Amino acid sequence: MISQTEENYLKALYNLTYLKGEASVNEISKRLEIKMPTVNSMMKKLSEKGLVHYESYKPLKLTEEGKKEAALIIRKHRLTEMYLVEKMGFAWDEVHQIAEQIEHIHSPEFFTKMDQLLGYPTVDPHGSPIPDHNGVMRSENYVFLDTCEIGNVVTLMAVQPSSKELLQYLNSKNLELGTTLTIHSIEPFDRSITVSYDKRSAEVLSSKVTATLLVRPIS
Amino acid sequence: MISQTEENYLKALYNLTYLKGEASVNEISKRLEIKMPTVNSMMKKLSEKGLVHYESYKPLKLTEEGKKEAALIIRKHRLTEMYLVEKMGFAWDEVHQIAEQIEHIHSPEFFTKMDQLLGYPTVDPHGSPIPDHNGVMRSENYVFLDTCEIGNVVTLMAVQPSSKELLQYLNSKNLELGTTLTIHSIEPFDRSITVSYDKRSAEVLSSKVTATLLVRPIS
DNA sequence: CTAGTAAGTTAGATTAAACTAACAAAATAT
DNA sequence: ATATTTTGTTAGTTTAATCTAACTTACTAG
Numbered sequence: 001m002i003s004q005t006e007e008n009y010l011k012a013l014y015n016l017t018y019l020k021g022e023a024s025v026n027e028i029s030k031r032l033e034i035k036m037p038t039v040n041s042m043m044k045k046l047s048e049k050g051l052v053h054y055e056s057y058k059p060l061k062l063t064e065e066g067k068k069e070a071a072l073i074i075r076k077h078r079l080t081e082m083y084l085v086e087k088m089g090f091a092w093d094e095v096h097q098i099a100e101q102i103e104h105i106h107s108p109e110f111f112t113k114m115d116q117l118l119g120y121p122t123v124d125p126h127g128s129p130i131p132d133h134n135g136v137m138r139s140e141n142y143v144f145l146d147t148c149e150i151g152n153v154v155t156l157m158a159v160q161p162s163s164k165e166l167l168q169y170l171n172s173k174n175l176e177l178g179t180t181l182t183i184h185s186i187e188p189f190d191r192s193i194t195v196s197y198d199k200r201s202a203e204v205l206s207s208k209v210t211a212t213l214l215v216r217p218i219s
Numbered sequence: 220m221i222s223q224t225e226e227n228y229l230k231a232l233y234n235l236t237y238l239k240g241e242a243s244v245n246e247i248s249k250r251l252e253i254k255m256p257t258v259n260s261m262m263k264k265l266s267e268k269g270l271v272h273y274e275s276y277k278p279l280k281l282t283e284e285g286k287k288e289a290a291l292i293i294r295k296h297r298l299t300e301m302y303l304v305e306k307m308g309f310a311w312d313e314v315h316q317i318a319e320q321i322e323h324i325h326s327p328e329f330f331t332k333m334d335q336l337l338g339y340p341t342v343d344p345h346g347s348p349i350p351d352h353n354g355v356m357r358s359e360n361y362v363f364l365d366t367c368e369i370g371n372v373v374t375l376m377a378v379q380p381s382s383k384e385l386l387q388y389l390n391s392k393n394l395e396l397g398t399t400l401t402i403h404s405i406e407p408f409d410r411s412i413t414v415s416y417d418k419r420s421a422e423v424l425s426s427k428v429t430a431t432l433l434v435r436p437i438s
Numbered sequence: 439c440t441a442g443t444a445a446g447t448t449a450g451a452t453t454a455a456a457c458t459a460a461c462a463a464a465a466t467a468t
Numbered sequence: 469a470t471a472t473t474t475t476g477t478t479a480g481t482t483t484a485a486t487c488t489a490a491c492t493t494a495c496t497a498g
Binding site for chain 2: 444445446447448449
């Protein structure tokens with residue numbers, strides 16, 4: 001049995017690791033606003049339960065089982081958001097807090113019914129994909145940046161696979177998750193692309209980089 | 220702030236005291252399947268919070284504030300049951316467990332929306348009244364037995380006001396909450412009535428008694 | 439009316455989830 | 469390359485909610 005508290009840690013870890021495959025105690029601590037020692041001991045506990053790979057002073061990772069559990073919680077969250085918007089008439093920005101609570105309800109039937117009434121949606125009201133009932137995220141709507149075309153406007157959603165070096169590179173360019181990019185040109189020779197975002201009007205990204213950036217097309 | 224656990228105790232106490240105005244530690248212990256010492260200390264805690272009247276070795280009562288809080292939880296429970304049946308297509312017997320969980324959601328908007336979508340219902344799918352947003356139970360559907368007519372079939376729902384003597388009397392007659400009565404005759408002189416229930420075919424109840432018995436008419 | 443049973447209480451232990459203080463390791467910056 | 473800062477860990481405390489064991493009060497049946 002996974003407690004509500006444990007579920008929140010798994011979800012935080014899932015979201016933090018979605019980008020780079022691993023996360024730190026400190027990141028979880030900040031995200032959940034819980035002090036580091038508490039996070040530390042919870043990670044050991046989740047490791048005992050086989051949900052997290054924990055080794056002293058090393059980055060945290062979810063096990064396959066942990067990933068599945070986390071994805072199923074996120075599934076419940078996103079289905080709920082979708083239901084609140086589509087069936088109850090809430091605005092997209094009112095639903096998060098409610099879904100944070102309903103995601104912990106234990107009732108397969110309840111969520112199956114929601115899914116059914118919604119016609120088996122694959123994305124939530126914010127465009128995020130909804131994992132299926134096995135915890136598999138069908139991210140059909142995310143594409144690698146190197147498959148986009150001139151004029152496309154896209155939002156950076158994830159980096160996969162990632163490396164420390166790549167993330168440092170992205171940091172140095174002020175490119176972070178959620179940044180919206182406009183594609184201005186694509187160089188046929190090496191497939192490098194020129195994009196603008198925030199206050200930057202002409203950054204060039206090599207194909208080595210664009211092949212790792214998962215984006216959601218806006219137009 | 221009232222915790223989920225405290226809410227469960229309040230609700231149990233509300234339901235137990237609905238009949239006779241007070242309840243015992245033992246009754247709550249049995250209903251919640253929690254040992255008596257735990258119940259005892261929780262009652263002291265709720266007393267500190269001004270929600271329960273607690274005195275050693277005396278029966279427990281809810282304060283006015285405690286009653287209101289409890290009624291608001293029951294409101295959330297019953298609205299949820301109604302919503303699950305009416306809007307999501309669940310059967311009346313599948314909704315209790317889900318509502319037990321959703322009743323603890325903190326979101327006035329969520330329940331207001333449900334209420335609105337349901338058209339401001341006053342009873343749940345099992346016929347129990349839904350308290351209003353101030354925690355007031357409009358028990359329009361419960362009537363005192365002395366206002367019923369010959370031929371009516373009714374279910375005993377509550378006793379108000381009650382006394383130890385009255386409850387002992389009811390016990391001696393095997394009359395308990397949930398018992399279904401058929402009214403056979405009413406004596407015009409003293410307004411005593413003759414009823415049948417279970418295996419008893421002609422019990423006479425005085426007007427002093429019938430004026431305290433709240434029943435729900437079935438026919 | 440008293441003996442026995444049922445109900446209520448007190449005291450102390452346990453577990454989960456949080457905290458602070460203090461120390462250790464790793465990363466960073468001069 | 470070393471000093472400083474950031475991150476991670478350990479140890480021990482706290483609070484909420486549960487338990488068992490032991491004792492006390494109240495109720496009940498002869």
